[in-house]
Amino acid sequence: MPPQQPIYILGAGIAGLSLAQCLRHRNIPSVVFERLSHDANRPAYGITLHKRVYRPLLTALGMTENDFFQRVALEAPDRGGTVHDRDTLRVNRMALERELRRGLDIRWASKLKHLRDLDDGVGTMEFDHSLRAPFLSQPYRFLVAADGVHSTARSHLQLSDPSTKLKVLPYVVFNGRRRLQSFDVPPSLLQAFERPSGISHTQGDVLLTITADSYNPYTRKTGVSYTLSRPARPGDEFLLDRDVSDARAKAACFKHDIEALAPLPPPFASLFSIGKASDDRWLHWLMRSLVVDRAVLARAAREKGVLLIGDAAHAQPVPGNGANLAIEDALELAARIGDDGEVDVEGFLEAREQTWLEGRRVAEEYLREVHSGDESETAKL
Numbered sequence: 147m148p149p150q151q152p153i154y155i156l157g158a159g160i161a162g163l164s165l166a167q168c169l170r171h172r173n174i175p176s177v178v179f180e181r182l183s184h185d186a187n188r189p190a191y192g193i194t195l196h197k198r199v200y201r202p203l204l205t206a207l208g209m210t211e212n213d214f215f216q217r218v219a220l221e222a223p224d225r226g227g228t229v230h231d232r233d234t235l236r237v238n239r240m241a242l243e244r245e246l247r248r249g250l251d252i253r254w255a256s257k258l259k260h261l262r263d264l265d266d267g268v269g270t271m272e273f274d275h276s277l278r279a280p281f282l283s284q285p286y287r288f289l290v291a292a293d294g295v296h297s298t299a300r301s302h303l304q305l306s307d308p309s310t311k312l313k314v315l316p317y318v319v320f321n322g323r324r325r326l327q328s329f330d331v332p333p334s335l336l337q338a339f340e341r342p343s344g345i346s347h348t349q350g351d352v353l354l355t356i357t358a359d360s361y362n363p364y365t366r367k368t369g370v371s372y373t374l375s376r377p378a379r380p381g382d383e384f385l386l387d388r389d390v391s392d393a394r395a396k397a398a399c400f401k402h403d404i405e406a407l408a409p410l411p412p413p414f415a416s417l418f419s420i421g422k423a424s425d426d427r428w429l430h431w432l433m434r435s436l437v438v439d440r441a442v443l444a445r446a447a448r449e450k451g452v453l454l455i456g457d458a459a460h461a462q463p464v465p466g467n468g469a470n471l472a473i474e475d476a477l478e479l480a481a482r483i484g485d486d487g488e489v490d491v492e493g494f495l496e497a498r499e500q501t502w503l504e505g506r507r508v509a510e511e512y513l514r515e516v517h518s519g520d521e522s523e524t525a526k527l
């Protein structure tokens with residue numbers, strides 16, 4: 147039998163890597179193209195994974211649940227014991243991706259710049275020359291594009307359908323990050339963030355969430371990430387649209403919101419003060435959602451040979467459930483790729499569509515709920 151053509155995957159994020167691992171488990175070759183270099187800093191925020199989602203992935207990885215817990219969970223192993231009695235697990239995204247990369251053929255520094263349409267059944271990925279990509283172009287018959295919420299593939303497919311545009315939701319959001327060294331961290335902070343790993347604080351319709359993303363019991367270092375969000379008010383229109391490059395500059399507009407926040411109640415006030423935020427890394431975020439219409443995705447696969455999955459096809463406002471959906475997409479798609487490399491696109495889309503739509507509905511409803519209060523309340527997450 148001639149050697150099988152690899153499945154080409156764009157994006158070494160959670161969806162792309164999970165798919166490649168599932169294929170590897172079935173001895174179906176794949177090649178992953180990733181815009182970042184292998185040693186680039188990757189996001190290390192905490193994400194909540196559902197056990198029913200990550201367990202089938204562990205089978206593909208050939209990893210026990212205990213090993214997974216030891217390597218990626220945010221909870222300290224020696225304080226664990228909880229891995230078996232909860233439905234979810236908080237994991238460090240960077241650590242998760244590190245595990246997912248093992249044994250895969252990943253072409254780093256391969257940033258897709260342009261997709262050339264199918265010609266006689268063959269399309270071409272053209273990569274950014276300036277990044278010293280290992281090669282400059284790659285022909286394909288079929289490409290799985292898992293290149294995230296700002297998908298280059300999605301925009302180059304020129305699908306000209308309103309469902310392919312990100313919908314900006316009427317909330318304003320800003321995120322700050324701070325590294326805390328052991329000497330900054332009173333023992334009470336470690337206890338309060340130990341389990342669960344954060345707090346949410348509402349003051350009227352303003353929500354402040356604080357999470358200790360990557361507490362390491364050995365180095366006694368932690369990174370604190372905090373997000374302040376509220377419904378947009380008249381005059382906030384300029385915060386609902388911006389270029390990616392404006393994210394830092396626009397974060398400064400939240401100074402007033404921060405000053406208006408009452409101090410956190412004890413014991414949290416002694417743990418973290420947003421008022422001491424001047425040296426933190428601030429970013430303005432947009433709350434966005436997306437579900438590309440199923441017929442549009444099917445047409446892109448049929449006519450252009452490109453199937454979008456993960457955040458490239460459907461995105462939820464942060465934090466959302468996108469990582470879980472990305473893994474589920476990968477599991478479902480891998481099950482619909484035959485040993486001969488044939489892909490059942492229609493079956494995949496039919497299986498996933500309702501979950502994507504329902505996920506968006508739930509995420510948007512959650513946003514409304516958490517910003518509707520007129521009382522102050524602080525709760526552990």
Ligand SMILES: Cc1cc2nc3c(=O)[nH]c(=O)nc-3n(C[C@H](O)[C@H](O)[C@H](O)COP(=O)(O)OP(=O)(O)OC[C@H]3O[C@@H](n4cnc5c(N)ncnc54)[C@H](O)[C@@H]3O)c2cc1C
Nearest residue numbers: 157159160161181194258293294456457465467468469470
């Ligand atoms: C702060 C925060 C908290 C979150 N918490 C949760 C949570 O608790 N639970 C949950 O389920 N989800 C959560 N999410 C959402 C989750 O992280 C995303 O939904 C998930 O990462 C989507 O996976 P993906 O593989 O589709 O996209 P991504 O993870 O974004 O991966 C896309 C990959 O494609 C690469 N790429 C992009 N453009 C190109 C290009 N032109 N050429 C080549 N490669 C390219 C990127 O570098 C990246 O590696 C959270 C998100 C944030 C920001």
